[in-house]
Amino acid sequence: MEKILEVKDLAVSFKTFFGEVEAVRGISFDVHRKETIAIVGESGCGKSVTANSIMQLLPMPPAFFKGGQILFNGEDIVQKSEKEMQHIRGNQIAMVFQDPMTSLNPTMKIGKQIVEGLMKHQKLSQSDARNKAIEMLNLVAVPQPEKRIDQYPHEFSGGMRQRVMIALAMVSNPQLLIADEPTTALDVTVQAQILELMKNIQDKMDMSIILITHDLGIVADMSDKVIVMYAGQIMEQGQTDEIFKSPSHPYTKKLLASVPRLDMNRSESLHSIEGTPPDLYIPPKGCPFYDRCEDAMKICKDYMPDIDNHTNTHYSRCWLNHPMAKSKAEGSEA
Amino acid sequence: MSIITIWAVITITFFLMHAVPGNPFAKEGKMPKVVYDNLQKKYGLDKPLREQYVIYLKNVLKGDFGDSMKSRVETVNDMIERGFPVSARIGAQALLIAIVFGPALGALAALYQNKFPDYFSMVLAILGISVPSFIMGTIFIQFIAKNVSWIPIGGWGTWRHTLLPSLALAMMPLAHMARLMRSSMLEVLGQDYIKTAQSKGITKSAVILKHAVRNAILPVVSILGTTISNLLVGSFVIEKIFGIPGLGSFFTKSISNRDYTLIMGTTIFYAIILVALLFTVDLAYMFIDPRIKLTQEGR
């Protein structure tokens, strides 16, 4: 399968009044055709910044590309101008946002919002555009599309609005869909529907998805590949079952452990990870998880671990993988 | 609602006028009792107050504001007819200037936040809201009219006579609208749907105009009512400075002359116009903001 997107060593920072915030500090991953990859991590780890920077949707001051490349179909889009990006946005790459209650223009009719981008990219006639909008509403299972097309966002419920958002994103048949926490703001039952919808569309339209989420349940359900981010870096990356069945990085393990389970003992308290992520104004020299990691070693504070490949799809960055660490552990056991 | 207001204004004005101690004719000097009695009769001043009120109300409903107490030649209606178009013109021009340039300046300030256009606009705006229109007008006369020959200093006649007065009158509302637009725009630009619009790949100007401005302008529209209200009163003062024969100057003169019928007539006329305009603005707002309509229906 060909690679749609290759992110190579991407670094994105923000210039603020107090200094530079290094939000993304050198990450690399690939997205293949029809693949769904999930980026997980806690708030502030850089997953949203990554997503937004692919489409250059970050306000460019104060944000700026500090380094790296984003190759979309072979071309580096970091270098592209605003005008060039406009060709790509809503056309080849599309995005669905988190909060459906605020993501739609309250004073513009739904139908118009759906085809607005399409009309620019494909110069459709009014009637063609209208038909297309109805078609999209059908696709996302919004009932009575001919009537609802002329309605305004406040006349739709949250779940419906998210469907509209998806319709909006899908309308020009993009190759890549970036979904930034698409179901976080919705009820659980609606969540399931939306995810189902996304899967169907992906199937029909041969589309790749980058799914940003902090909900591991969704990850297990939908993704082929998982990327675990922390403090602007990728801690672990692999196929979904590799990550769930044999997590390597302490952070990943803790994340998985913190998900409440039905078969837990009642007296067992919920596992949470102590502490808070590091301040990215002064990013740590070594492993960012150092001060919250129970297995931390002295070297972890000063040096960032290399990438260790467990399989050809699964890797993590942790000093615990290093032979010297393993021998130390064996040594102390003996 | 509006009708109640108008009625309230009429009633209040009427009773206020008649509550004034003294007599409108007292200043005329001594006059024979016969003449005095006749004048009283003519203006119905000999009848009990209640009756006078009812008569007046009836007349107003018919559109007749009665005779001026000072001018022997014209009725109040005549004066209103003469003065209103003049005032209306200046008022309308000022409103136009404010509506066009105010939000434009405000939007620019928001788009270039903390850069030159922002500082420039906001300085202008602060000046606009701090310097009352009559001072603005005086400054204009002093520094512009006196130095630029084709702009007349005062009076009325050609379109050039309307230039400075309209401008002076427009400054304050312009400033208010600019400031309001700026903060509204800043808030809108931070909203999620702007990101959504950008993600569709439409042009920057489309995002700004169709999404940002379209939403940011709502609060500005909602203050149109008060703006018009203030414009109205501002016009009195402007007409005085520039010597413009509009309704405002009649009103001002009627105040100093104590010409009660004229005062009442102009006040009520103004009130009616104002209320009508406010009503139109409310209606317009309902059309512009789709969310309002729905809640109205829901009631």
Next chain:
Amino acid sequence: MENKIKLNPSMFEKATLEDRNAEKIKRPSIKYWPDVWRRLKQNKLAMVGLTLIVIMSVMSIVGTHINEFDYKEQNYGLINQPPDSVHWFGTDELGRDLFTRVWLGTRYSLIIGVLAAAIDFVIGVVYGGLSGMASRRVDSIMMRIAEVIYSIPYLLIVILLSVVFSQQGSGTSMFVLILAMTLTDWVPMAILVRGQVLQLKESEYSLASESLGGTRGWILKKHIIPNTLGPILVNVTLTIPRAIFAEATLGFLGLGLQPPSPSLGNLSNDGLAVMPVGIFYQIFIPALFISLIMFSFNVLGDGLRDALDPRLRK
């Protein structure tokens, strides 16, 4: 990326808890009002406004006593003198010293502005508070009444009342001026207060506080009042220039304070009369003062508004 670091086994020793001390939440939590004041101080413009207000207030009390002239003392030998070392602001057409008159006028204007705002505040808070705490029905009736009152054009009523209660050509008493101005202007304040009261009556603060064991009175004091006080303060600060503007307009139309009492409005009016003859300082100085006062209060009000906005916390 191979970084050629010299690895030795000691580096792989486990790090102790002290080595790790997890980050504490850095910023100390700051108290509300001191923080507001601190933020206000950062706003240069607002500080300029505040300073000007203080200076003008002090001068308006003291300034009239600085030189030996009385405000109504007429001196026909010295009419329309431009500013010089004796009469620092010059004299008017009746030979009265303008320095004294202008500062006295400033005093009256400030008093009128502050009093009007204060009355608006009181009426507004009482009316709005009652309306908010009352039952739904009573509340909507009260609000309707307020709406009707508010839709009566403010300045129109002011002018009318002034007309009625003044003698011809001689202006209005301060009492009437203030009365006229507060008659309809209290409504925005009432609406504001009512909104805050409603909001907080049912808000999560109350709920949370009650569930944590706070009594109704404590809730009121600690939560409702600090939150309402902010916007109210801003409103009051911005009402003052509105009132002063109204007074100035009235004065300019000949309806201001009774001569010989000076107000910035009627001083401007007097100044206007001599402008055609080429005398500018007489209108310029009071006009400048009006503008400065309005500027200062507006800018201060803006600054307060920004300082109180929790979203703008740096």
